[in-house]
Amino acid sequence: MAYQLESNHIKQIGILNLQGAVSEHITMLNHMGNIHVSLVQHPQQLATLDGLIIPGGESTTISRLIKQNGLLTPIQQFAQQGKGILGTCAGLVLCGKATTHSEVELLNLMDICVERNGFGRQINSFETQLDIPNIGQHIPAVFIRAPYIAKAGENVQQLAFVDQHCIMAQQNNILVCAFHPELTNDNCIMQYFVDLC
Amino acid sequence: MNQVTGTPTIKRGMAQMQKGGVIMDVINAEQAKIAEQAGAVAVMALERVPSDIRAMGGVARMADPTIIEQVMNAVTIPVMAKARIGHIVEARILESMGVDYIDESEVLTPADEQYHLLKDEFTVPFVCGCRDLGEALRRIGEGASMLRTKGEPGTGNIVEAVRHMRKVNEQIRQITTKSKDELMTFAKEISAPYELVLQIKQLGKLPVVNFAAGGVATPADAALMMQLGADGVFVGSGIFKSQNPEKFAKAIVQATCYFDDYPRLAELSKGLGDAMKGIEISTLVPSERMQERGW
Numbered sequence: 032m033a034y035q036l037e038s039n040h041i042k043q044i045g046i047l048n049l050q051g052a053v054s055e056h057i058t059m060l061n062h063m064g065n066i067h068v069s070l071v072q073h074p075q076q077l078a079t080l081d082g083l084i085i086p087g088g089e090s091t092t093i094s095r096l097i098k099q100n101g102l103l104t105p106i107q108q109f110a111q112q113g114k115g116i117l118g119t120c121a122g123l124v125l126c127g128k129a130t131t132h133s134e135v136e137l138l139n140l141m142d143i144c145v146e147r148n149g150f151g152r153q154i155n156s157f158e159t160q161l162d163i164p165n166i167g168q169h170i171p172a173v174f175i176r177a178p179y180i181a182k183a184g185e186n187v188q189q190l191a192f193v194d195q196h197c198i199m200a201q202q203n204n205i206l207v208c209a210f211h212p213e214l215t216n217d218n219c220i221m222q223y224f225v226d227l228c
Numbered sequence: 229m230n231q232v233t234g235t236p237t238i239k240r241g242m243a244q245m246q247k248g249g250v251i252m253d254v255i256n257a258e259q260a261k262i263a264e265q266a267g268a269v270a271v272m273a274l275e276r277v278p279s280d281i282r283a284m285g286g287v288a289r290m291a292d293p294t295i296i297e298q299v300m301n302a303v304t305i306p307v308m309a310k311a312r313i314g315h316i317v318e319a320r321i322l323e324s325m326g327v328d329y330i331d332e333s334e335v336l337t338p339a340d341e342q343y344h345l346l347k348d349e350f351t352v353p354f355v356c357g358c359r360d361l362g363e364a365l366r367r368i369g370e371g372a373s374m375l376r377t378k379g380e381p382g383t384g385n386i387v388e389a390v391r392h393m394r395k396v397n398e399q400i401r402q403i404t405t406k407s408k409d410e411l412m413t414f415a416k417e418i419s420a421p422y423e424l425v426l427q428i429k430q431l432g433k434l435p436v437v438n439f440a441a442g443g444v445a446t447p448a449d450a451a452l453m454m455q456l457g458a459d460g461v462f463v464g465s466g467i468f469k470s471q472n473p474e475k476f477a478k479a480i481v482q483a484t485c486y487f488d489d490y491p492r493l494a495e496l497s498k499g500l501g502d503a504m505k506g507i508e509i510s511t512l513v514p515s516e517r518m519q520e521r522g523w
Contacts, residue, residue, distance in 0.1 A: 049248070049485055050247070051247060051248060051249075052241075052244045052245055052247060053247070055244060072485075072486065087244075088246075088247070088249070089245065089249060089270070089305055091264060091267065091304065091305055092249055092267045092268070092269050092305075092481070095267040096267065096481070096482070100486075120245070121245070147304060148304065152306075152326045152328055153242055153306060153328035153329065153352065153353065154233065154323065154326055154328075154351050154352050156238045156241075156242065157231040157232060157233045157238065158231070158235055158237060159231045159232070173237055173238060173241055175241050176306065176328070214237060214241050214244070
């Protein structure tokens with residue numbers, strides 16, 4: 032009986048596997064337990080999922096592969112069903128409705144405008160620690176050619192800031208961060224996301 | 229809160245974000261835009277692609293900073309550039325320009341026949357070539373944040389890239405099956421730092437991302453390297469020396485992503501036009517083999 036109760040709580044989390052830091056998310060989710068992890072390259076693979084992670088990578092590349100391979104509408108529908116979505120770095124850019132560079136076709140899941148590479152080039156990439164209400168304190172955060180949220184709508188909860196720029200936000204079932212929790216050993220942000228799903 | 233730049237996590241992490249992607253050689257802003265449009269994860273700005281370096285001969289150096297600047301201004305994806313092996317000043321110049329990654333590359337004429345750069349001392353991350361695990365771990369020991377198997381640049385012939393990727397992965401498997409008391413001797417045999425051999429034993433893989441380079445000319449070549457365990461591919465002459473760079477670039481990006489989807493690979497290989505002509509490796513005399521450069 033206890034076994035069955037537990038198995039009912041296994042969350043099905045998919046990672047969009049087109050380009051980027053995919054294996055890092057798998058490793059982190061596998062360490063957390065009670066999560067079934069799968070990879071998404073085709074629209075039908077979204078069907079059984081409770082949540083989808085759009086990983087860090089190059090937003091231009093991922094956006095082209097999303098569009099060319101018929102994933103744009105299926106991901107938008109997935110979000111409309113209230114399923115969880117976590118976008119990290121490039122994933123944050125893709126979840127937005129507008130960006131400073133037009134090269135990227137966005138998923139438009141969240142009422143945010145994004146400044147791509149907002150903190151500069153690779154030599155300006157940095158590590159820091161963040162205190163995020165309801166999630167944790169001194170959370171290690173790795174920013175790599177990171178974007179920030181330049182404008183957010185009223186229904187967007189802005190969760191964390193660096194140099195007065197919003198770098199983490201939530202709109203109902205959609206969670207985005209400009210940094211890479213998957214490059215650290217701290218899974219509190221991932222746990223917060225899994226609990227949303 | 230305190231912000232720190234240039235840490236190993238940041239330098240290696242940048243390469244992790246490139247995984248599953250294609251990095252394309254470009255010689256001007258126009259080519260860089262084509263590469264970005266096609267879905268490249270980064271461009272490598274240089275004065276001549278490897279096949280032209282091969283054809284023209286002479287000393288190959290860091291590109292004119294004007295070209296690199298034009299490429300940096302033309303695209304929003306990361307821009308890499310090549311410095312000669314051991315050329316501290318070329319590397320520092322590229323770093324000062326804000327290039328996102330430096331390739332300490334055997335494609336250029338080496339500046340130092342004994343020593344590579346001490347890459348740990350730089351804020352900008354480096355990628356280096358390797359033909360076997362010993363070379364890979366020596367480069368990591370010096371601070372390389374990303375590797376690429378060398379292949380034979382500018383040939384459009386995949387055979388050397390395959391040889392090097394297989395060699396590196398075979399030697400990793402050897403380490404994982406060896407007992408710990410055999411590892412010092414193995415480290416000595418492959419001329420690798422012992423601590424990094426121990427780390428491979430523990431991780432079962434390289435501690436940094438490893439792309440394939442040197443000979444990728446078709447979508448099938450790119451998919452082959454992914455199946456052999458590459459984290460992504462560099463394409464040098466293969467795109468802009470083909471008959472239709474836009475089509476080749478786009479198809480190679482798709483093939484790198486869907487590397488085991490054969491009907492799709494068949495579809496995207498159709499009607500691309502001629503790939504770059506290519507060179508049979510046995511026709512190259514040893515002094516023409518760029519892969520021999522590096523120590």
